[in-house]
Amino acid sequence: MPEEYKTEKGEIHEKFWERTVREAFKNDPFRIIIELIKNAADSYTRLEKKGSAKSPFEIIVKFHCRKKNPPSIEVLDNAEGMDSKKLKEALKYGTQTSTGEDTGAITSAEKGIGLKDAMMALEGNWLTTINNGLLNERNKHLNFDTGIGRENVAITDEERKKLGITNNGTLVIGNLPDYFHERKFATICDRLIQHFLIRKLLQNTKFKIFAVDGDTQEKVLLRHTAPKIEKQLLNETFDVDYNRKKYQIQLQINKSVDVLPQGKPFGESGLLFFYGDYSVVDFTLCHFERDIAYSKCFGEVKMETETIIRDPTEAPLVDEKRRGLDPEHPFNRRLFEEINYRLKEIGEKEEASKYSFDDSTKKEILRELNKIYKEIKGTGLHEPPIKPVTFAFYPVYISMKEYEPKIVSLIINSSIVSGDFEIFLESTNIDITIKRPKSIKIEEKPTENFIIKQIELYSEKAGARGEIVATRFPYHLDTEKMGVEVIENPIFSPANGFAFVPDKTAIVDGGEKKVDLCIDRMAIDELRKIELVSSDLINSPGEWLLPEKEEDLQKHMLKNVVKVGIPIKVKGTDHVGEKGNVKASYGERGSNLNVTVVSEPSISGLFRDIRPSGKKTEKICEFLKEEAVLEVYYKHPLIKKYMVKNFNNRLDFQTFIADTLTREVLRAFVTSAVDESSSRFPIFNMDHPESEIEDHIAHEYYENGPKMHEMFIQLARTFKLGKE
Amino acid sequence: MTKNSKKDEDIIRESVEYNGDYEPLDKDRLVLFAVNYLESKQIEPTFDKIVAATFKLFPKKFSLIGFPEYPDGRTIYYCVYNHCTLDKKWLFGNVQSAFKVTERGKYFLDETRKMLEGKIVSTRTHLTNPRRKETTFISILKKTNAYKKYLLGEKELIDKSDLLEALRVPSNSKGLLQANLTKYLEYAQRINESSIIKFLEFARNKLGGENNA
Numbered sequence: 013m014p015e016e017y018k019t020e021k022g023e024i025h026e027k028f029w030e031r032t033v034r035e036a037f038k039n040d041p042f043r044i045i046i047e048l049i050k051n052a053a054d055s056y057t058r059l060e061k062k063g064s065a066k067s068p069f070e071i072i073v074k075f076h077c078r079k080k081n082p083p084s085i086e087v088l089d090n091a092e093g094m095d096s097k098k099l100k101e102a103l104k105y106g107t108q109t110s111t112g113e114d115t116g117a118i119t120s121a122e123k124g125i126g127l128k129d130a131m132m133a134l135e136g137n138w139l140t141t142i143n144n145g146l147l148n149e150r151n152k153h154l155n156f157d158t159g160i161g162r163e164n165v166a167i168t169d170e171e172r173k174k175l176g177i178t179n180n181g182t183l184v185i186g187n188l189p190d191y192f193h194e195r196k197f198a199t200i201c202d203r204l205i206q207h208f209l210i211r212k213l214l215q216n217t218k219f220k221i222f223a224v225d226g227d228t229q230e231k232v233l234l235r236h237t238a239p240k241i242e243k244q245l246l247n248e249t250f251d252v253d254y255n256r257k258k259y260q261i262q263l264q265i266n267k268s269v270d271v272l273p274q275g276k277p278f279g280e281s282g283l284l285f286f287y288g289d290y291s292v293v294d295f296t297l298c299h300f301e302r303d304i305a306y307s308k309c310f311g312e313v314k315m316e317t318e319t320i321i322r323d324p325t326e327a328p329l330v331d332e333k334r335r336g337l338d339p340e341h342p343f344n345r346r347l348f349e350e351i352n353y354r355l356k357e358i359g360e361k362e363e364a365s366k367y368s369f370d371d372s373t374k375k376e377i378l379r380e381l382n383k384i385y386k387e388i389k390g391t392g393l394h395e396p397p398i399k400p401v402t403f404a405f406y407p408v409y410i411s412m413k414e415y416e417p418k419i420v421s422l423i424i425n426s427s428i429v430s431g432d433f434e435i436f437l438e439s440t441n442i443d444i445t446i447k448r449p450k451s452i453k454i455e456e457k458p459t460e461n462f463i464i465k466q467i468e469l470y471s472e473k474a475g476a477r478g479e480i481v482a483t484r485f486p487y488h489l490d491t492e493k494m495g496v497e498v499i500e501n502p503i504f505s506p507a508n509g510f511a512f513v514p515d516k517t518a519i520v521d522g523g524e525k526k527v528d529l530c531i532d533r534m535a536i537d538e539l540r541k542i543e544l545v546s547s548d549l550i551n552s553p554g555e556w557l558l559p560e561k562e563e564d565l566q567k568h569m570l571k572n573v574v575k576v577g578i579p580i581k582v583k584g585t586d587h588v589g590e591k592g593n594v595k596a597s598y599g600e601r602g603s604n605l606n607v608t609v610v611s612e613p614s615i616s617g618l619f620r621d622i623r624p625s626g627k628k629t630e631k632i633c634e635f636l637k638e639e640a641v642l643e644v645y646y647k648h649p650l651i652k653k654y655m656v657k658n659f660n661n662r663l664d665f666q667t668f669i670a671d672t673l674t675r676e677v678l679r680a681f682v683t684s685a686v687d688e689s690s691s692r693f694p695i696f697n698m699d700h701p702e703s704e705i706e707d708h709i710a711h712e713y714y715e716n717g718p719k720m721h722e723m724f725i726q727l728a729r730t731f732k733l734g735k736e
Numbered sequence: 737m738t739k740n741s742k743k744d745e746d747i748i749r750e751s752v753e754y755n756g757d758y759e760p761l762d763k764d765r766l767v768l769f770a771v772n773y774l775e776s777k778q779i780e781p782t783f784d785k786i787v788a789a790t791f792k793l794f795p796k797k798f799s800l801i802g803f804p805e806y807p808d809g810r811t812i813y814y815c816v817y818n819h820c821t822l823d824k825k826w827l828f829g830n831v832q833s834a835f836k837v838t839e840r841g842k843y844f845l846d847e848t849r850k851m852l853e854g855k856i857v858s859t860r861t862h863l864t865n866p867r868r869k870e871t872t873f874i875s876i877l878k879k880t881n882a883y884k885k886y887l888l889g890e891k892e893l894i895d896k897s898d899l900l901e902a903l904r905v906p907s908n909s910k911g912l913l914q915a916n917l918t919k920y921l922e923y924a925q926r927i928n929e930s931s932i933i934k935f936l937e938f939a940r941n942k943l944g945g946e947n948n949a
Contacts, residue, residue, distance in 0.1 A: 399857040404850070409843040477839075495843045 014138050014149040014161035022156020029156065033129045036334050040277050041192040042203055043334075046210045047130035048087040048184050049073060049221060053213055053290070055091035055182070060218075065091070067218035072176070073204075076226035077197050082188040085134070086226075093143035093180030096164050099150055103128045103139075103158050127184075128152055134186025140175060141182040142167050197225040201232050206278040208295035211236045216290050239268040239280055239310055245358050246311075252350060254343045259320070263351065265311035265358060272310060274302050276336070281306065283351065285313045285337060287321070293329065294336035299352040305359055305626070313351065317343070360627055367624040367646055370730030372524055374622055375615060377723050381677060382617025384716060389685040389692055396423050396462045403428070403435065403482065405494035413501040414474040415570060417447060420494065422482055424463045429454050434485050437467065441478025444471045444496050452482075459694055472571075474500040503528060504571050509535035510601035512594075517605060519550075520612045522585035526577035527605055529556075529596055533572050536565070542598045544578065549592035550607055551581040556596075582609055618684055619677075624731065632672050635680035642677065644669070660731050669731065670724035674717050675709075682708045744779040751792040756852050758794050762862040765848040766794045767815040768826050772837050772845050782834040787812045801868055802926045811866045870923040874932055877902060877920065886935050899939045913943060 037044055052071045059065035074086040094102060131137040131152040138151045138161065149161030175183055194200045201223045204210060213219055214236035223232045246265040251258040265283070272281035276295050285294040293315075300306045320326050320343060331338040338344055398406055403424040412418040422435070435452040439445060447468040454463065469480065476498040484490045503513045509532035517527055529542070540560060546552040556578060559565045568574045580594055587609040594605040615621075620640040626647055633644045646655065654665040682705055686693050693708045695701040751773075758766060770790040774781040779789075791798045791807030800806045816835060820827040826841030837845060850856040865871045877883055880902035885894045900907060903916045917940055924932040 397859055399859060400850075401855045404847070404856055408847045409840050493843075495840060497840070 013136070014140065014151075016151065016159040016161055017163075018160050019153070020158040020160060022153070022158065029129070029132060029154070034133070037129075037133050037189070038191050039335075041133075041189065042207050042277065043209065044130045044133045044188065044192070045073060045085060045087070045204065046207060047126065048085075049210060050213065050291075051127045051130070052087060052089035052091060052182065053219055053221075055089060056219070057289075059091055068220045069218060071219065071221045072224055073221065074224040074226050075197055075200055077195055077200075079195060082190060082192040083195070083197075083200070084136075084185070084187045084226075086183060086185045088176050088181065088183045090178055090181040093177070093182055094141045094148065095143045095146065096148050098143075099139075099141060099148050100158075102126075103131075103150060103152060131184060131186065132156075133189055134184075135189060137184065137186030139182065139184045142172070142175070142177050143180050147171070197223070197228075197230070201234065203278065205234055205236055206280070208277050208279075208282075208284060209292050210234075211284060211295075212286050212290035212292050239266075239270065239272055241266045242269045242308070243267050245309070245362070246354060248354070250350060252343065252346050254320070254346060257319070259343070260316040261347065261350070262314040262316075263311070263354065264313075265309060265354070267362070268308045268310055271307045274307060281308065281310055283309075283311050283313050285315060287315045287317055296336060298348045298355065300355050300359065303359075305362075306355065309355070309358070313347075315347070360625065362626070366626065367731060369622060369624070369727055370732075373727055373730050377727055378615050378617075378619050378622065380723060381619045381720075382615070384719070385618045385681050385684075388681050388712065388716065389688065389690045396421075396464055398423060399462060400425055402490055402492075403484070404492050405480070405482065407494070409495040409497075410469075411497050411499050412469060412471060414472055414498055414504070415501050417468050417470045419466050419468055420480070422452065422465045422467055422492075424452070424454070424465065426458045426461050426463060428484070429458060429463070431455070436483050436485060438481050438483075439469075439478055439496075440481065441476050441496075443473035443476040444469060444478045444480075444498065446480065469496060471496075471498040474498055474504075503530045503575060504573050506530040506532060506573065507603070508601055510596075510598050511603040512596065512605040515603065515605055516608070518608045518610045519580065519582055521588045521609050522582055523612065524579060524581035526579050527594070529576045529578050529603070531558075531574045531576070531598065533569065533574055535598075535601065536574060537599070539599050542576070542596055544594060544596050546580065546594045547592040549583060549587055549590055549609065550594055551583055552578060552594050580605075580607065618680065622673075622727070633676045635676055637680070637684065642673065642680075644673070660729055666725045666728040667721075669728035670721045673724045673727070674720040675713065677720060678712045678716065679709050682712060744777075744785060745788075747777055747779060748774075748785060748788045748792060751789060753795055754793045754852070756854075758852060759796055759864055760858065760861065761797075761848070761851055762858075762860070763797055763811065763815050764819045764824065764826070765844065765851065766790065766797055767812060768820055768837065768841060768845055769793070769848050769852070771816070771820075771827060771835055775837060780834050781829075781836070783813070783816065783831045786816055786835065790815075797864055801865060801870055808866055865927045870927050873920070874923055874927060874929055877932060877935075882939070883932075883935055886938065887931075891938065894942070896943065899943055903939065917943075 049071055053069070056065060056067075056069035056071075060067065060069075070090065072086070072088045074088070075083045076085075077083045127139075131139060132154060136151075138149060140147065140149050140161075142148075145167055146164045147167045148163055148165075151159040151161070153159060172178060175181075177183065194203060204223065205214060210221075214221065214234050215238070221234045223234055224230065225232075243266070244264070245267050246263060248264075249260060249262045252261055253259075263283075268281075273279045274281045274297075276282075279295070282295045282297045282301070284292055285296070286292045297303065297306055297309065300309075317329065320329060327338075327341060329337055329341055329344060337347075339348065396406070398404060400423055403422060406421045406423050410418060410420060422437075424435070433454050437446050437450060437452070447470050449465070449467065452465050467480070476496075478496050479493045480496060481491055481493045506513055507515075511530060513528050513530045517525070519525055536558065540558045542556040542558065544552050544554060544556060556576060558574070558576070559568070565574060568576060578594070578596070588611045590609050592607045592609070594607065596603050596605070618640060619635075619642060622642045622644070624646050625643045627643070627645055628647050629645050631645060632648045632650055633642060635642050645651070651668070654662065654668055656662075659665040682693060686695060686701065686705060686708075693705075695704050697704065767786065767790050770793055771781045771786055773793065774785055774789055779785060787807050787809050790812050795804065795807075798808050798812055800808050813831075816827065817830065820841070821829060821835065824841075824844075825838055826844050827835045828838050829835035847856060851858055863871070880898070882894050882898035882902040885891070885898070897907070900913070903913065903920060905912045905916055917936060921933065921936050923929075924936060
């Protein structure tokens with residue numbers, strides 16, 4: 013231990029140190045060690061910039077750990093060292109000195125914590141430095157006084173060996189203060205590795221920073237490993253305007269595979285703000301600090317802000333206690349605004365992808381919704397395919413398959429509609445039935461020129477022929493007729509009594525569907541197993557079991573045939589145009605289904621997507637007309653209330669979602685139809701249509717609500733957490 | 737037999753153009769009507785008789801481009817066999833066996849009659865001119881940027897390259913300009929496309945003016 017020969021009076025009252033620096037160290041005592049390490053690193057950087065040294069640069073931090081007391085440390089480098097003049101400057105308060113890795117930066121010591129502060133925090137501290145063969149020893153007292161040991165003494169080889177400084181270099185020793193609570197060497201190493209202030213330095217391959225256990229002489233290379241990246245969320249360079257200058261900011265944000273610990277100084281979820289190569293000034297997620305939704309976000313913000321740091325008239329970017337960037341500094345305010353904006357966008361995008369609906373159910377529902385909208389809206393401005401003087405069927409002749417309903421239209425010219433207008437419909441063949449309606453009554457004078465009424469026909473008899481006759485009563489006896497023929501439905505005559513019908517199908521790339529396998533009841537014996545083999549492209553079950561009991565089998569029967577829906581799926585995506593097959597065999601019978609993968613048809617109409625969103629809004633869901641998207645805001649407190657364990661199987665959740673979506677969809681239907689001047693929704697007061705629109709919505713809710721509820725309950729069942 | 741055939745031909749020769757607005761109807765329906773016309777006159781609807789009868793009844797829809805006095809046999813063949821027989825099944829038969837209106841066809845025939853009588857109006861519009869070189873290239877010309885701008889009244893926005901592109905003249909072979917302009921004008925006149933004729937005159941003036949400049 014050096015001996016103090018004389019003392020130099022400090023420039024500042026010790027209260028200042030206590031108020032600022034000591035408090036900062038108390039909150040984060042690892043800073044004391046880090047300041048000393050950084051001081052050594054900066055010295056190497058200056059040497060490198062002068063061309064006097066080449067990496068790797070070694071810094072040794074030796075700990076002498078004790079069970080009951082804080083460890084003592086030695087921080088050693090073989091960098092510049094200091095002569096007595098420079099040393100005096102470095103330990104003096106209020107002097108301008110070059111700091112950090114930026115050798116050009118001149119800043120007041122008032123602006124931060126440095127070597128002298130770290131030394132003052134160490135009890136019994138001594139700094140020994142060698143420069144050009146001369147040794148100097150100094151210490152700092154708590155009252156800012158500087159203790160002086162040997163001064164400009166020529167160094168001997170023996171002493172060099174003892175200190176571990178081969179040429180120039182510095183050694184700082186001392187006992188860590190009592191507020192440094194760690195006692196174990198391994199724990200201290202772990203903490204140092206995780207500390208945000210030293211993270212960039214530990215990632216920098218130019219430096220080799222070793223921790224040495226003073227008792228066992230165990231030597232550990234300190235290296236910080238970044239969390240495993242799942243994907244990069246953002247890599248952008250942008251400018252921050254400040255004082256009519258632009259400062260470049262490079263922002264990189266990643267998403268980690270695992271959830272990361274948050275907060276300073278050891279957290280990993282956050283953004284590391286730094287300048288130069290390793291000078292870290294903060295670690296924060298700005299507005300989203302400690303937001304669980306961002307617990308997988310980590311990254312860096314490289315700030316080209318050296319000119320602000322160099323400017324002596326500029327307020328420091330880092331707050332007085334060096335806790336991080338001063339949020340009140342106008343530059344930082346702008347920087348945080350820019351970053352918050354980007355984080356918010358990322359958050360919304362990530363949140364949206366967190367939950368999802370089942371894709372095929374969603375698409376089915378979207379198609380159905382668009383179909384209902386078309387029906388609700390009516391023909392609107394669109395013309396009917398034909399315009400009869402009275403009324404006429406369209407088309408005038410149809411072929412329909414047995415056991416499959418078919419819709420035809422009767423187009424009526426509104427000019428013939430009077431108060432008691434009615435058209436009766438009848439079939440000339442009892443095997444062809446009119447399922448609905450049996451007659452058409454129009455009580456109110458329609459506003460549109462032509463009315464299209466849909467008529468559903470049905471027959472179970474292949475080969476039947478007949479006519480549907482429409483007769484107008486009571487004062488006219490005009491009739492119109494259409495021809496109907498019923499053709500065989502191929503599902504009832506499967507080839508060899510066991511076949512896929514049809515035997516070829518198209519499937520959307522990456523999609524799934526069910527294909528009909530039809531088996532003649534007469535062909536079914538005791539065997540219940542159908543074996544299925546599919547080509548590489550297609551996934552299908554390996555086997556399908558027919559119900560054991562006759563009554564269960566009956567449930568799958570239609571006429572003479574048992575119809576089984578076999579699910580098939582395309583393996584992966586990017587198979588458009590490729591062909592595959594599925595072979596089914598039952599005993600000695602077999603059937604082959606040819607499958608062609610096609611690209612997905614685009615969904616057109618009022619609704620193109622239904623997507624969950626993490627946006628925080630007052631609404632529970634909203635139809636975004638411009639995007640044709642229905643968004644469901646699952647962070648809304650009323651939805652969150654239902655999102656408890658297994659929520660998608662709970663009836664209360666399903667009902668709530670279904671009802672909310674139904675109401676929003678019907679609102680979208682009516683408002684869009686009114687916008688499109690659909691005659692289905694007449695508005696009396698065009699200047700203030702709001703209440704009439706509400707009436708129309710209520711009416712549609714009673715008309716179409718139940719059907720939509722069923723659809724959306726199905727959709728709600730598939731609402732689940734995605735890959736997260 | 738020979739005498740009967742001759743009588744059939746005379747009957748067809750004596751047929752006059754249908755007195756009514758048949759141009760909005762599609763050609764398949766008109767051919768179906770013509771087949772039924774022959775059947776109603778006790779004439780066997782063989783292919784040649786169908787061609788002659790269809791042309792006599794509906795000359796504006798079934799004549800050759802530039803030759804209104806001759807029937808367009810090719811178009812009638814497509815209508816009678818490919819469309820009415822094979823696709824729509826309104827007719828039964830073939831060129832070797834002659835044709836016959838089917839049960840299904842009778843419903844559409846009935847609907848066609850109502851359309852011809854004006855009792856039903858089809859809201860679909862149908863081409864009158866057959867798809868030949870003239871209609872094909874005039875139709876392509878109508879889709880060019882230059883013509884679209886012309887229709888929108890944005891004549892000042894049409895530049896030389898737009899016009900050359902519309903007239904299919906490569907920038908390195910300006911010698912083609914006059915030839916193509918003349919050809920397009922001839923096509924437009926043949927199928928009576930007055931707006932295209934005006935556009936081509938505009939193009940001629942603009943390109944001529946720029947060339948002189």
